[in-house]
Structures are given as C-alpha cells and as structure tokens.
Amino acid sequence: MRRRRLLASGGLALGVGLAGCLDSLTGGGSGRPTQARVEDPPDAVYVPTHVEGMEMAGMARDGRLRFALSYSFPHAFWLVTGDRRRTVDIREADSVHLMVSAWDSETGMALPTSNATVSISQDGEAVVEKSLWAMLSQNMGVHLGDNVALPGEGTYDVALSFGPPEARGIGDLAGALADSASGTFQLEYSPSTLSDLPYETFPDRQGERDAVAPMEMEMQPTGQLAPAGDLPGRALGEGTSGDATVVAQALDAVPAGVEGEGTYLAVSARTPHNRYPVPLMALSATLSRGSRTVFDGELTGAIHHELGYHYGAVVDGVEAGDELTVGVDAPPQVARHEGYETAFLEMDPVSLSV
C-alpha cells in the first residue's frame, strides 16, 4: 500500500498573496486547505482531502426544466482533452465556485451536460460571462460549474442561457430537450456566508478507494442514477472500466424519440459508490451471437425518464448467450472535482455474457 499524505496546503502551495485572500474568505485564518491534494492518489475514484457545503442562490424554471444556482468555495478541478488531464488551480481573484444544476421537473432527471452560459452583472454592469464546464463532484453531484471572480460583496444578477443538451431526450423526455432555455437569478454574495458553509476533512480516509456521499438537497435532485437492479428492461450484465460501473440493459420496446425498430440497448456508465452518470464519453458496442456479429456500432448519449443519462442504440434483439462488448472510444471529457480526476481515463472494453 502506497503511503498517501496531505500535501502542504494554503501558504506553501499558493504563496502569500492567495493565503491572505483565503484568510479573508474564510473569516480570518481558519486555514481551510481548499487547495489540498492527496499525494499519489489511485487511478480510481478516491476519498478527497475535504468537501465543502454549498449555498443555493436561487432557482429558475423554463417550461419543464428547472435550474438551481449554487456556490461554494473556489475549487481546484481538472479538465480533460482526450486522455490528457490538466489541473485548474484556484486563482487569487476567484471568489466562488459557481454551479448550475439542471433537471427535468416531470421526471426528476438531471441534465449533466449542456451549453450553460452565465452572464453575471451588477447594477447593469457586466462582470463576468462564461460558459460553464460539465463537472462531476462527489458531494455536489453532476453540475455545470467554474470558479468565478466577483469584485466584492454584493448582489449580482445572473442570466443563464442553457441548452440544448447534447444528449437527446427519449421516453417521457422525447422532444423535451430540443430547445434552449433560460433563467435569471440573484446571487447575494458575501464572504461571511461563504465562510459559514460546512467544511469537512477526511484525514483518515483521504486517498482511499471510496467516495464521499452525496449532499442531502431538499430542493433539487442529486443526479444519482437508479441502482442497476431498478433500471427498466432486462439486465444484461455489469462490469467496470476505468473504475466506472458499466451497466447494460435491453428494452424490448424502443423508447419514444429513438428511431428504428428492435431492441433498445442501453448502457449506463456511472460513478462507483454514488451512481452519478458519467457523461461526454464516446461508447460503442459489439453484440455477437455465436460466430455472427449482430450489432457493431456507436452508442448515442440520451436521457430517459427511468434510465437517466446513458448511451444507447437500437439492435436486432438481444438473446441469452450473446456476447456484448462495450468499447470506450474516448473517456469522459467531463471536468472533475477532487477524487474523480484520476478515474475514468484509462478505460478498457467491458465484455459481458448475456
């Protein structure tokens, strides 16, 4: 077992300027190690050094879609291009980690990826405009987020331009995700509210192959997918790739919004422990029956009222004895918070015997 320890936090990693800034954010030298890292973490989902609570600034609705705007401390996170990962460190100017959560009110399904652009202004003056990254966080779930620099304490107007999501809506969500949507929020930002947010470190567990549980949120879904046993259709099997859990189901009725006739093959890629969808992957599948290949093609990202976010294709039936191989053409390009950045990068095919 490799030894893991907390890297030096705050002052050493960030320099005097940022340490001072964090002091002011956290109400004066409470020393929250927001930039702390686990040294030499496993290539898998692991318990982070710490998690922080978040404050909801407000909610908005457009048609059947719902949006929540929340914020937390600025976070380090990781962006992915292909199988390359890069670290985004906290800037001295960053005030908050801003998050938009989106879901369909009729099915409760979270929309983990989409165009989501926020324009932040104060007294009519533009402050920040940016398109948020699709992100995974162990305690805050799937969201669209980024660190944002605000000029100071005060009230900000936030205009959200959302959608349409890349994934198509199917089943009860057929046609529901085709258009763009918008929402407006007021963000009351004060460093003292931020410093009052709950904060928890995991000195004994950090670096372990496990995950922090999702936050309890009264007003919004966490984005967790249903347990494999509760998914619709026939269970074809389950495997793992790059520490993601890959669950395959066969739906004998092709859901609304999907063209073609036959059986709908649905592959749900989810985080271990917390069952969050793993979006922005390219998956393909090969279905073999004896010496015959009955399907060999790409899976398309979709959101279904029971399956949630998944990858699917119409195949000409799935029978007992078939061999299903799910290949990962590109790992998830979703941004990751601490504890997810080393997982879901090296991803082998998953083979299942039906």
Added chain:
Amino acid sequence: MPRPRADPISRRDFVRSAVAIGGVAALSACLGRESPDLATGPDDLSALPDRQHAWNAGLATDEYGNHVAARHQAVVLFDYAGEGTPTEAERDRVETALRSLERAYPRDHEGLLFTVGYSPTYFERFDASLPESVDLPAPEALAPFEDPDFDAADVVVHLASDYGSVVLGAEEALRGEVDSLNGVDVETSVAGVLERVDRRTGFNGDGLPADHQDVQGVPDSEPVDEDAPMYMGFKSNFSKNQATEDAVTIADGPFAGGTTQHVSQLHLNLQQWYEQDDRYHRVATMFCPAHAEEGLVEGAGDNLGETDQIAERGCPAHTERDAREAGVVGHSQKSARARDADGNPLLLRRDFDSADDDRAQLHFVALQEAISDFVETREAMNGTDLDGAVGQRQNNGILQYMQVVRRGNYLVPPRRHRSLPTPSPT
C-alpha cells in the same frame, strides 16, 4: 519607428482608443499622433474597380502571400432618414459623398478601403423584391444554443485602413462633420439622408490585441502575446482558407459584381482559454487535434505559411472520428467541412477584434456570394451533428469561448449601384 517607452500611452493604444471613441475631437487627436503622409486618391474615379469588395489588390501581403488585414476598422450602421423610398437627389448625394472619400485617399491599406451594404430591412420599403440572383434573407439564429439580436439598420459601411485617422476621417466626412480630408475638399455628406445608428470599431494586426487586453473577457494576467494579431492568439487569414474575391462575387443579375456580407458581433470570454486550458487544448480546438499531437503550430501560427494545414492533414474528413476518439474537434477542422464543389472555402473573412465597451469582442465580417454560404459554414462550425465525446461547446472548437450577440445580413452592391439602390437597378 518604435516610440520611446516613456510615452505614457503607446501610439497603437492611443489610436485604437481614438477610433473607438469617434468624433471630430478624436479625429483631430488621432491625426496629431499619426500624421499620415498619404497621397490623395485619383481625380478620375473611372479606373476604380466595380467590385466594392475588391480590397485584396490594395492589401499588404506577408512573406507567404497571405493578405494582411488593415489594422484599424469600423462598421458604421445608418438608417435611411427619409420617408418611403429614396429619391434620385438623395441617391446623388450619397454617391457624391462616397466619391469624396475616394478622391481623398488612395484605395489601399494605407489609404481607405470601404464597402457600403444594404440590409433586408432597407429593401423592404420597395414594392419590388430583390432578384433571385441575390440571396439575402433576414438574419436568424444560426445555432440552437445562440440567441442573438438582429441588426435592423438599413445601411452598413465597413471602413478599413492602417491609419485610425483615415477610418475616423471617413466616418466624420460621411456625417458632414469635416470639410476636408487629407487636404481634399469634402463635396458633400450623407447627413440628412442617412442617420448613424450604431458604430463598431476594432483592429486586426500583430500587437494590437496585446495593447488592448485590459478589457472584460481577457484575464488580468495579460496573456495575449505581443505577436498575436487576434485576441485568441492565433492568426486566421491564411490565403488558402479564404475564398477568392471572384468566388464571393454575385455572377448574374442587376447586382452582378456585388457580394453578400454577414456582420456578427461576438463576445470573447478568454479566461478559461488562457488560464485553464493548455497550449495542446488551444491548438486542438482552434485548428485540429492532429495539429496539437504533431506540434504543428508555433506562436500565432505564422510558421504554417499560406495554409492552416487543415486540408493537408485530412482534418475535415476526420472530424467525426476525432469527436469520438480524440474527444476534441477543432474550429478550423469543423469549418473546413463547408467547401464548394472544388474544395474551396465559401467565405472571405474580413473580421476584426474589438475593445468597444471595454470588452473583448470580435466583429465577424464575412463576404460570400450567398448568405446561404455563410449559414452552411456556420452550421459546419457548430458541430451539432457530431456524436461523440464533445459537448455542445465543451471541447467543440472554440464555441466555449464566444457568445454571438448580434447578426446582420447585407448586400454589398457593385460600385455602380452602391448608393441607395432599388431592388432592380438598371
């Protein structure tokens, strides 16, 4: 000649600011700084090309033969001030005013290059419709994820020169604010016939974006390189990726010799681009994943020569594969999927960056034979057809970093019909 560093405001910065501010006082200050020593335009205007958009012969070229954009530019929007349809007298006024500009400055990048265009709104006042040889629909949103406002002005004048004082001077002369330009009397102006309703200014050229990076949309770390002609750090006007002036020229009908012009205004949001992304990601998303893998792009990309190497590396044909396997696609790669039957680009870009309103912006001026050519190219650039690991914006070219806030479509008539034309001029 480089100015002494003690100069509190660099000459480049000063001139750009003057162009952005506009007006006679700015012109005067700008003239004082630049003191351009220019020949005047010709007395005999009959030798000027019939194509208003024939600028290339008057542009400088770099060592690879790429046309270099004029450094200072403006798009000035006007409404027709009269009731009903323009009269012959008004037409003559506008034409005389435009000829005054041509007499004042040589028709090149040190002098003045300009076009005058007309919107669908302008042509609505006539009973007759535009001929079928002109494709000029009203502007519309060109991506499912954009929600722009639409230009409704009647007339657009695009002005370009290496001298900010020339751009400003032309604008002020049109508006009747100055009596002489470059020592040449201004015979008349469009005042009373056309009323200015908007102006957008900017620049294109090495060092200008770096000089104006203290704007919203560019982080405070001053990341824009001194060698970059555009805010995003890369050059764009590779001659092999530009349509020729011939190709964008309307071939038939009363407006033969003209072209269509799309003018969009985009906000650039480059904090992620410069502070969160790395060079690999920037090259992959601006050009093509192959360019990032092979390290083809040095600095702003001047080393690439007369082509961005997109077609040569087979990037357009690999777009779908890259979306699935590389997890990223490039802006040029996607856009280069829109080509004519001979594989040539559909657009002639005449775009420029802007610091208007202290905000990093791009005024994307593009010429094409038909607006549908622009729509086709923009749809290719959207990449909404791509199924794979790329997002609607994320890892999908440079969509993550820009917001389209305005779009406008215009007809740029041939010079002979450039002054308040009817839909079927003779």
